[in-house]
Amino acid sequence: MAGVMIVEDDAALREMLRDSLEKRKYTVITAADGREALAKFRPSVVDLVITDLLMPEEDGLMVIMKIREMKPSTRLIAISGGGQAGPGSYLLMASKLGADHVFSKPFLPSELVQKVKELLG
Amino acid sequence: MSGKNHTEESGSIASESHGAAVNAGKAYVMAGAIAHDLNTILTTIYGYSETALETIDETSEAGRNIRRIIEAADRARSLTSQLLDLSRKLAQNKAPLKVIDVLSETLDFLQPSAGSNIIVVRQIKTPGILVEALPEQLFRVFLNIAANALDSMEDTGGSLTVTLDASGISDGTEAGANRRQVLIRFADTGKGMDAETSARMFEPFFTSGKREKGTGLGLTIVRDIVTEMNGSLRVNSEKGRGTVIDLLLPAAEFGSLPEKPYLRNPEK
Numbered sequence: 001m002a003g004v005m006i007v008e009d010d011a012a013l014r015e016m017l018r019d020s021l022e023k024r025k026y027t028v029i030t031a032a033d034g035r036e037a038l039a040k041f042r043p044s045v046v047d048l049v050i051t052d053l054l055m056p057e058e059d060g061l062m063v064i065m066k067i068r069e070m071k072p073s074t075r076l077i078a079i080s081g082g083g084q085a086g087p088g089s090y091l092l093m094a095s096k097l098g099a100d101h102v103f104s105k106p107f108l109p110s111e112l113v114q115k116v117k118e119l120l121g
Numbered sequence: 122m123s124g125k126n127h128t129e130e131s132g133s134i135a136s137e138s139h140g141a142a143v144n145a146g147k148a149y150v151m152a153g154a155i156a157h158d159l160n161t162i163l164t165t166i167y168g169y170s171e172t173a174l175e176t177i178d179e180t181s182e183a184g185r186n187i188r189r190i191i192e193a194a195d196r197a198r199s200l201t202s203q204l205l206d207l208s209r210k211l212a213q214n215k216a217p218l219k220v221i222d223v224l225s226e227t228l229d230f231l232q233p234s235a236g237s238n239i240i241v242v243r244q245i246k247t248p249g250i251l252v253e254a255l256p257e258q259l260f261r262v263f264l265n266i267a268a269n270a271l272d273s274m275e276d277t278g279g280s281l282t283v284t285l286d287a288s289g290i291s292d293g294t295e296a297g298a299n300r301r302q303v304l305i306r307f308a309d310t311g312k313g314m315d316a317e318t319s320a321r322m323f324e325p326f327f328t329s330g331k332r333e334k335g336t337g338l339g340l341t342i343v344r345d346i347v348t349e350m351n352g353s354l355r356v357n358s359e360k361g362r363g364t365v366i367d368l369l370l371p372a373a374e375f376g377s378l379p380e381k382p383y384l385r386n387p388e389k
Contacts, residue, residue: 010165061234106198107167
């Protein structure tokens with residue numbers, strides 16, 4: 001089954017997303033910030049990355065940039081909790097850097113799981 | 122002696138003004154930060170509620186209770202939306218801003234998208250200088266100019282030197298002979314432009330870059346915002362050598378409005 005990495009600094013949300021995806025039989029790897037994500041990323045295992053944008057250590061934009069370099073075929077989903085002009089720009093920047101899809105929090109995990117399924121075809 | 126007293130008095134006023142600004146700024150940043158954190162928590166609440174409903178009968182008592190949790194979450198979601206509106210409105214108050222705060226925010230924001238072959242140099246000559254502006258608008262102006270500079274060096278690498286200077290620059294008019302102008306210079310060593318491209322760069326939908334990089338409206342928006350701020354733009358570019366964009370803005374008269382510091386990451 002395909003591998004999904006979740007990068008999110010909020011532990012409760014991270015675990016909820018892990019549960020949702022593991023139930024759909026995806027292999028899930030989690031990281032609490034960008035630095036941990038880049039250290040754990042294995043091109044042979046991870047097919048899709050879901051990343052928050054504003055996190056301690058390396059942020060989500062850096063994760064997107066680096067993973068695009070390490071394995072260009074990786075599918076990327078950015079998630080962010082703002083919605084006003086500033087954070088909106090972050091989501092825009094995530095798209096510009098190559099995120100395949102962005103979600104503004106709060107979103108329904110079923111929508112996210114559906115998007116993961118679509119992107120992994 | 123009187124000079125000393127005057128200085129002390131000014132210091133006191135400045136300090137009070139700064140305190141008011143911090144409070145105004147705090148309200149702006151707090152509203153955005155609370156909304157952000159609540160939205161993250163709400164995603165978890167929606168997630169587990171949705172998962173629970175998949176495993177139980179929705180018409181059972183437990184099912185009805187979960188529906189009530191979701192309805193309560195919907196109300197909280199509406200509140201976070203109102204908080205974000207409030208944060209947006211607070212950000213719409215034009216006030217003297219420290220240029221260096223917005224400039225640093227922009228360059229920090231763009232740093233991840235600058236390739237490792239690009240060096241960004243910051244030359245800050247007048248760190249305390251203020252302009253009267255909307256924080257988001259000033260951010261957008263800097264972002265568009267700096268992002269274009271980085272794009273122009275994407276393939277070849279190079280350097281972007283950003284200079285902030287307000288020493289000895291006046292607006293040149295008789296009325297404003299003593300009014301300081303703030304110079305923000307973005308000098309890149311990228312592809313540069315020929316005279317025709319340079320002359321048209323602020324026109325709507327005109328782009329010399331790859332179409333997927335943007336709409337071609339970024340620099341038109343920059344020009345409109347700068348005009349609205351009574352500022353001006355000067356472009357000096359040479360194909361193959363790079364581009365220098367000088368942004369000149371009138372310095373804010375300190376004390377005309379309470380200083381409002383630009384605050385990082387209103388979302389967080």
